[in-house]
Amino acid sequence: MAARNVLLFMCFMLCSIYVNCDILCEQGFCRGHINDDNQCSTPAPECAINNATHTGLWLPSPTICNCCSFCLPFYQLGQPCSLGGSGNGITIGRCGDGLTCDNSTRKCVRMKTKCHDAQDDYDARHARGETGSFENRPSCDEKGKFASFHCVPSQTCFCQSEDGERLFGEVLYTGRFMNMPCRCSRMAHKIQTLIAKDLPYPVFGMRCTADGNYNPVQCIENMCYCVNRITGERIPGHSVDLDTTHISELPCYDEKLDLFPKTEDSEPPYEYTTPCFNSVQERRDLIDKSIEEGYNVEYFSTFGSISCLPDGTFGRMTINSNGSKICVNERGEKLGNYEAPANTPQFNDMDCKCALSTTVMTSSNEPPRCCKNGNFRPIQCHRGTCRCVDSDGRQIGRESTDVTRLPCYTQDWRNC
Structure with a gap:
C-alpha cells in the first residue's frame, strides 16, 4: 500500500508539473490596458540578439495580466551579478547556464561541479596531447551536471545520471548529432535511489523504452493512459480501463514496444504487465x-532475487542452475557464452555492459571485445590501433599501435 501511494503521489506531481497555470484575464484586457499613457517598457535586448555573448530568456512580464514582453538577461563569465536579498538587487538578470554569482566578487563564475571538473581534466590532457581519438569531452547541462547521455564513438550512446553514472537506455551511435533526453531513465533512477531503498516493496515509476524515453502507454493499477514519449506529460482524452477494455484500444499503444503482449486475453479483465512485474506482485501477495x-515473512530479503529494469524486464544478469552468473537479454534468454563461476573475481565484478552493447551493435562489423563474464575488455582495438577503456567502454588516454605501450597492458590482456 505504501509503495502504491508513493507511485500515485509521484504521478500526481508529474501531471501537476505540466499543467498550464496561465493567469486568467478578461479577453481584450491588454489592448485597453496598454495605451499612450500606460506603455510597456522596452525589454532587454539579449533575447532578441541571442548569440554567444548576449542571451536571455523570454518570460511573462511582472505586470497586470502579463500584458508586456519581458526578457531576463543571462550574464556572461566575469560580468557583475547580484545574489538577491535586502539591499542586493542591483541587477535585473542572472548568470548564464553553468555559471553562478560569486559571493565575494559579485561576478559570474563557473560552477564548481563534478562535470566541470571532468571537463577541466579533459581540457588539460588535451592541451598536453594526452586525449584519444575516441574520447569525447564531457558535456554538462545548465546546472553544471552531466548531460543526459554519453556517446562512445563507433559504439553506442547510453543514458547517464547527473553524476555521470551509466543508466538504463542504450542505442547505436550514428553520428555526432545524437540526442537522448533519457528523462524516463533518469526518473526511474531517482525513484530507486531516493524512495525505493527505504520501502519494504519494490517501487516502479513510469515505464521506459530501450532508449531511455517514456513508453507512450503508462498505467496506474488498471487505468492506462497516453503520454508524451519525451516529457512524460499526459495526453488528455486518451485512457482505458483494463477491467473492461483491452490495451490495444488505446491509440498510443504500439505492439512493437510491448515485449510481452497478452494475445490470449479474450475476456476482461485484461492485463498490461510483464513477467518481472508479475513476480514482484506475487511476492507482495505472499507477504x-x-x-x-x-x-512472518522477511520484508527486505524477500525481493532480493528480483530486479526489474525500467522497461519492466528482468535485470540483465541472472544465476543459472550451476550457480554461475550469466548475461541475459530483455526476455531472459542467455547472451552468447558469457558466464562467471561462483566465488571468483569475475563473478563479483560482472556487469555484462559489453555483452549488452554488442546486442545493440548487431549490425556492426567491429563490435567491442568482451571478457568471458560480459564486461568490457580493458583494451579495445580498432583497425590496428588499441586503446584503454573503462568499465563503460569509454576510452582513457591516447591510443597506440603498440599495445605494450598502453598503461592498462598486461601480458594476458586478450583473456579476462
Whole structure:
C-alpha cells in the first residue's frame, strides 16, 4: 500500500508539473490596458540578439495580466551579478547556464561541479596531447551536471545520471548529432535511489523504452493512459480501463514496444504487465497473506532475487542452475557464452555492459571485445590501433599501435 501511494503521489506531481497555470484575464484586457499613457517598457535586448555573448530568456512580464514582453538577461563569465536579498538587487538578470554569482566578487563564475571538473581534466590532457581519438569531452547541462547521455564513438550512446553514472537506455551511435533526453531513465533512477531503498516493496515509476524515453502507454493499477514519449506529460482524452477494455484500444499503444503482449486475453479483465512485474506482485501477495494469517515473512530479503529494469524486464544478469552468473537479454534468454563461476573475481565484478552493447551493435562489423563474464575488455582495438577503456567502454588516454605501450597492458590482456 505504501509503495502504491508513493507511485500515485509521484504521478500526481508529474501531471501537476505540466499543467498550464496561465493567469486568467478578461479577453481584450491588454489592448485597453496598454495605451499612450500606460506603455510597456522596452525589454532587454539579449533575447532578441541571442548569440554567444548576449542571451536571455523570454518570460511573462511582472505586470497586470502579463500584458508586456519581458526578457531576463543571462550574464556572461566575469560580468557583475547580484545574489538577491535586502539591499542586493542591483541587477535585473542572472548568470548564464553553468555559471553562478560569486559571493565575494559579485561576478559570474563557473560552477564548481563534478562535470566541470571532468571537463577541466579533459581540457588539460588535451592541451598536453594526452586525449584519444575516441574520447569525447564531457558535456554538462545548465546546472553544471552531466548531460543526459554519453556517446562512445563507433559504439553506442547510453543514458547517464547527473553524476555521470551509466543508466538504463542504450542505442547505436550514428553520428555526432545524437540526442537522448533519457528523462524516463533518469526518473526511474531517482525513484530507486531516493524512495525505493527505504520501502519494504519494490517501487516502479513510469515505464521506459530501450532508449531511455517514456513508453507512450503508462498505467496506474488498471487505468492506462497516453503520454508524451519525451516529457512524460499526459495526453488528455486518451485512457482505458483494463477491467473492461483491452490495451490495444488505446491509440498510443504500439505492439512493437510491448515485449510481452497478452494475445490470449479474450475476456476482461485484461492485463498490461510483464513477467518481472508479475513476480514482484506475487511476492507482495505472499507477504500480505502472511500478515493476515499471522506468520512472518522477511520484508527486505524477500525481493532480493528480483530486479526489474525500467522497461519492466528482468535485470540483465541472472544465476543459472550451476550457480554461475550469466548475461541475459530483455526476455531472459542467455547472451552468447558469457558466464562467471561462483566465488571468483569475475563473478563479483560482472556487469555484462559489453555483452549488452554488442546486442545493440548487431549490425556492426567491429563490435567491442568482451571478457568471458560480459564486461568490457580493458583494451579495445580498432583497425590496428588499441586503446584503454573503462568499465563503460569509454576510452582513457591516447591510443597506440603498440599495445605494450598502453598503461592498462598486461601480458594476458586478450583473456579476462
